[in-house]
């Protein structure tokens with residue numbers, strides 16, 4: 001059986017919860033924001049489940065978890081404060097997940113085009129990848145310029161395919177959330193989910209990703225077998 005990785009020409013990686021564990025810095029900025037607003041910090045373990053739909057949504061959930069239901073002006077002020085605090089520490093406590101560097105290196109060396117497709121704003125995603133030493137691996141970084149472009153919209157993946165000059169079926173997305181799987185299906189891309197990200201409480205199996213792995217390096221070992229229908233190949237872990 002052929003390997004999945006030999007059946008695609010490009011691979012897109014989600015950022016938060018897939019290649020970098022950003023929860024420590026997001027949590028630190030969130031807790032500084034709460035304290036500055038007169039609240040109490042949240043326990044670290046509450047942070048990962050709040051990440052995934054962009055900063056405004058993250059800040060809203062942080063405030064709600066802290067017992068505050070923010071009105072629009074308060075949310076705007078808190079989001080500004082958070083952006084300022086997070087911008088000062090995007091890669092202080094955050095860590096690259098195991099085998100990510102080796103996997104990106106191997107895929108690039110094999111001639112695949114690599115994209116980073118994230119709901120994170122570019123002004124944080126770009127310096128984060130640079131400080132982590134990962135930006136050089138990626139041919140393109142796709143971030144939502146408009147809220148409606150966020151995954152689960154296929155919009156960013158369409159842009160990634162266009163920049164990589166590949167058809168959607170020749171693009172594999174690796175991500176940690178339901179939004180990643182839904183975006184890939186909507187775009188017609190293949191998708192592998194990682195099980196260690198920020199959405200461990202959300203069942204990923206029922207959305208039928210092509211495979212679920214516990215380490216990004218496993219994507220290089222997945223096999224595929226022919227299948228009828230438009231999604232002609234399916235990975236077998």
Ligand SMILES: O=C(O)COP(=O)(O)O
Nearest residue numbers: 015016052053054118119
């Ligand atoms: O910043 C977020 O909200 C999520 O980012 P991600 O799409 O890289 O997981």
Ligand SMILES: [Mg+2]
Nearest residue numbers: 014016017176
């Ligand atoms: Mg993610």
